[in-house]
Amino acid sequence: MKTIILRTASNYLLPILLLFSIFILLRGHYLPGGGFVGGLIASIAFVLHAFANGLKDTKKLLKFHPGFLMPVGLSLAFLSGLLPVIFFDQAFMTGLWMQDPIPVIGSIGTALFFDVGVYIVVLGVTLTIIFTISESA
Amino acid sequence: MLIAILIGFVFALFLAFAGKFFKGKLSILISLIPLGLFIYFLQYIPNIASNQIVTESQQWIPSFGVNLDFRLDGLAMLFSLMITGIGTLVFAYTSSYLKGHVYLDRFYAYLLVFMASMLGLVLSDNIISLFIFWELTSISSFFLIGFNNTNPDSRRSAQTALAVTGIGGLLFLAGALILGSIAGTYQISEMIPLSEMIAGNAHYVLAVALIFGAAFTKSAQFPFHFWLPGAMKAPTPVSTYLHSATMVKAGIYLLFRLTPVLGGQEFWNTTLLIVGAVTMFYAAFHTLFRTDLKGILAYSTIAALGILTFLIGLGTHEALLAAGMFILVHALYKATLFLMTGAIDQGTKTRDVTVLSGLRKVMLPIAIAGILAAISNAGIPPSVGFLGKDLIYESTLNFNHSAIFLTGLAVATNVLIAYAGYVTGVKPFIGKLPTGMEHVDYPPLLIWLPPIILGVLGFVFGMFPSLVQESLIKPILTSVGRDPSQVHLKIWHGFTPILGLSVLTISLGLLVYFLWKPTKSKEDFIERFEKFSPKHILESLAVLFEKASDLWTRIFQNGYLRNYISVIIVFLVGLVSLTLLENTTYRIDYSSFSRLTIYEVVTLAIMIMSIGFAVFTKSRLAAVAATGVMGYSICLFFVFYSAPDLAMTQFTIDTLTVILFVLVLYKLPKYLKLSDYKTRVKDTVISIAFGGLITILALEVLAQPVNEEISNYYAENAYILAHGKNVVNVILVDFRGTDTMVEISVLAIAAIGVFGLLKLRLKSSERKQK
Known part of the structure; x- marks a missing residue:
């Protein structure tokens, strides 16, 4: 499937899709979207790139094995839940929020970090599964 | 007392890391632990002699009434002193008996765990924690009996012992739970005043029978006695410790302990009398025919255990x-x-x-x-x-x-x-x-x-x-x-x-x-009756089980994914339709249906077409693509009914599913052989039944009155409590964030599983190529 059109397009599509996935991730708190969908879109971006340029190129682009994303995301999500326990003596997973919203991103709270964690885990999981299967198929 | 019990476990763990220091001459030092415990228990002798009972309580799972309550009374004292006293001698003896053994540290670790479990067993006043220590003794004795793990006989005896005492453990758990629910407490000391009430309960006999099962297996009463001679394959210090003072006496201990609670009834006394009498005479008679010390x-x-019973x-x-x-x-x-x-x-x-x-x-x-x-x-x-x-x-x-x-x-x-x-x-x-x-x-x-x-x-x-x-x-x-x-x-x-x-x-x-x-000939003579012994009967039962499970596995786990799917679906259809047939009033609530619009009709038409295509196409890839179209059409329905979150997720998931399918199927050969007519008819019937079931379920769900309290709560509080306007996402990351946490962990585990399975297989195939 290494057509020249797809290959050219994928070079532009990868950053655009990734940006789009982050956009989806961030808007999740107010509008349809969120970490789960965002992560899936991001993995589609990489899978598309792999289809157009071959798995090797995508892996080179990623620089590390997508499996490493899983523990990173899990610990981020877990730490965001742990934060209120450690610093504010509140129950696990209590939502904490900053007073003023930041432009573009919106209000920042532990839920956002949690969602980012979900995003990273989903990306890691999907890419690990797809890369492993396409390597062994 | 908690520390006295835990020290064995802790030191066993320590040996796992620092074992090599204790393999040589230092191994004698380990006997200081049982010796120290022996002295520790000795100091309570004056209390016990003056009828003071030493108790200690740690909360564990108070909501279930399960606590670590320890109670040192006369009976517990006798056992504690035997466990630690004979333990000290056995530990010291071992350091010479197994001198230079490669796994001496491991042996001591098992022995320590066993000793600690035994202490916990005799000191527990809570019947549930007693059960846990009971199981720990079974498990640790498994390792002790099978210590010479290069010898198949030894492994076999260890398995037999574990199987027999393990079954007893399960019976014990059931008995303990029944007893606890009759008495309303798991504290043995609190059950004693209630003994008349317990004896009057309809489940008394059942509870006692289960507890008997536990005690008889552990204490090697006829017909469960056969694991004990087998356990003689263990190194002698183990036999000494297990069979003189500890393991096999645990069943006796349990009977003794529960005598004031359950005893004094005809069922209790008669059963124990008969089983004990049969065991003691049967076993004593057998000593005449043995030549091995x-x-x-x-x-x-x-x-002796028979006499005690x-x-x-x-x-x-x-x-x-x-x-x-x-x-x-x-x-x-x-x-x-x-x-x-x-x-x-x-x-x-x-x-x-x-x-x-x-x-x-x-x-x-x-x-x-x-x-x-x-x-x-x-x-x-x-x-x-x-x-x-x-x-x-x-x-x-x-x-x-x-x-x-x-x-x-x-x-x-x-x-x-x-x-x-x-x-x-x-x-x-x-x-x-x-x-x-x-x-x-x-x-x-x-x-x-x-x-x-x-x-x-x-x-x-x-x-x-x-x-x-x-x-x-x-x-x-x-x-x-x-x-x-x-x-x-x-x-x-x-x-x-x-x-x-x-x-x-x-x-x-x-x-x-x-x-x-x-003489040897007398031993051979008695061996001839082996066919009628409980051991032989139970072993044949085990073989029967093995064959049955083999057959079962061959039928249901035969390795064909298509069979797995049909088994799962048929089972589900059967089970759910049974409930549906029994207690459901069929009524379709037409009023809750919305009017059909033109886009829905069009989407429906696309769906039907793609189904037809998926069923009748000759190419796998085309079939996969057709199911992808199906998925997208469903997304459209989510969009029509204002569930954009669901639609987005479904859309991406469908895309990835198709990609996965393509990845796997792309490498496969073209359709070589279509399944025959009969299989296809069978599959059609299963599919229609399943589809029909889901339809009925969906209609039934619609007819049920909806409880809106929860969804209203989330809708109202999403912004107030969680600063979010997208209720779905707020539920995911905040209200039910712990669920999501666990879900992503499961996802990660699944990915590791896929990775492990495929990479392992790759490696072995690579090895073959070399």
Whole structure:
């Protein structure tokens, strides 16, 4: 499937899709979207790139094995839940929020970090599964 | 007390890392742990003697009434002292017996875990924590029995022991739960005042039967006795520890402990009496046909356990006293005999009683220990065994029902046990030393001192029974709710019928010993009846189970994914439609349907077309693409009904699913063979049934009144409490964030699973290519 059109397009599509996935991730708190969908879109971006340029190129682009994303995301999500326990003596997973919203991103709270964690885990999981299967198929 | 119990576990864990320091000469230091614990328990002797009970409570799962409640009373004291005291000697003995063994550290770790579990077992007042320690003893004894894991026989015995005691453990759990729900508490001490109420409950018999199952398997009562002779494959220190003082006595302990709660009822007493009587006679009789020292000891242990069960079954004041005394007596002489056997085995490399004789010339201290133990075992005064035997006869003679018969049975058993003692404790040491054994090494100090200590103790306690009377024996009676004030242990009671019975036992035992010689041919003779033994029957049952599960696996787990799917679907359809047929009123709520719009009709048409295409196409890829179209159409429906989040997720998931399918299927050959007509008809029926079921379910769900309280709560509080306007996402990351946390962990585990499975297979195929 290494057509020249797809290959050219994928070079532009990868950053655009990734940006789009982050956009989806961030808007999740107010509008349809969120970490789960965002992560899936991001993995589609990489899978598309792999289809157009071959798995090797995508892996080179990623620089590390997508499996490493899983523990990173899990610990981020877990730490965001742990934060209120450690610093504010509140129950696990209590939502904490900053007073003023930041432009573009919106209000920042532990839920956002949690969602980012979900995003990273989903990306890691999907890419690990797809890369492993396409390597062994 | 919690620390006293935990220290064994903690140190075992420590040995796992620092074991290599304790493999050599330092291994003797590990015995300081049981020794320290022994001293620790000794300091409570004054409390126990003055009827003070030491308790300690730690909350564990208070909402279920499960706590770590420890209670040191007379019974627990006796067992704790035996566990730690004999433990100390066994630990010390091991450091010489297994000197230089590669896995000595591992052995000590198992032994420590076992000792700690045993302590927890006898100290627990909460029946659930007692159960947990009970299971821990089963598990740790599995490792101890199977310690020589290169020997298939050893592994097999360990498995048998684990299987039998494990089944007993399950029964125990069931019994404990029933008992707890009858009594409304899991505290044994709180159950005692409720014993009448418990006995009156309809489930009393069931609870007792389950607890019996546990006690009989653990304490090797007929017909579950066979794991015990098998367990003799273990190194001798293990046999000593497990079979004299600890593991097998746990069942007896449980019966003893629960006597004030469940005892005094006909079912309880009669069952114990019969099982105990059968076990003691059956096992004592079997000792006549064994030639292996350890085999004889194993059967005489079973017989002793039978006597204990029998005595608890008698349930009278005297019987319980006799049982308490006999536990101590038996532990002392049986441990000595086992330790002595180990020394003989190590010195001469044989345990065959027909070969061994005259060993006093080469291992005098061992001979002294063995003879002391044999005297105590036979109940010859002034040993403590004499006291024990006296009490047994006293309780059978004074029993109000068929006293003569019961006494006769007890005498017969004791005669045979006495014979077993003579054969193991005396015979190897007297007579002529066989050629080839002149140069047997003199046993080292740590081998001969422990049995001597135990053997001598048996005499000290016998000559001065007041040593144990106030501190151990009387509190045992108190702890089972009997009045101990009439207890006076002494050797000389005057010329009574009991004395006559004792003399009769001792002399008949000697007579049997002189007239009956154990030979190989006699052992072979009894082997012929092996076919009818419970062991053989249970083993055939196990084989049957294996075959049945094999058949089951071949049918349902045959490796064809299509079969798995159809099994799952057919099962689900069957189960759900059964419920639907039974208690559902079919009514379709047309009013809740919205009107059909043109886009829906178009989407529906696309869906139907793609289904047709998926079914009739000849290309796999096209079929996958068609299911993808189906998925997208469903997304459209989500969009129509204002569920954009769901639509987005479904859309991406469908995309990825198609990609996955393509990845896998792309490499496969084109359709080589279509499934035949019959299979296709079958598949069609299954698919239609499943589709129909889902449709009915969906319609039924619509007809149910919806509880909107929860969804309203989320909708109202999403912004107030969680600063979010997208309710779906707020639920995911905030309200039910812990769920999401677990879900992403599951995702990660699944990915690791896929990675592991495929990469492992890749590696092995790569290896083949090389």
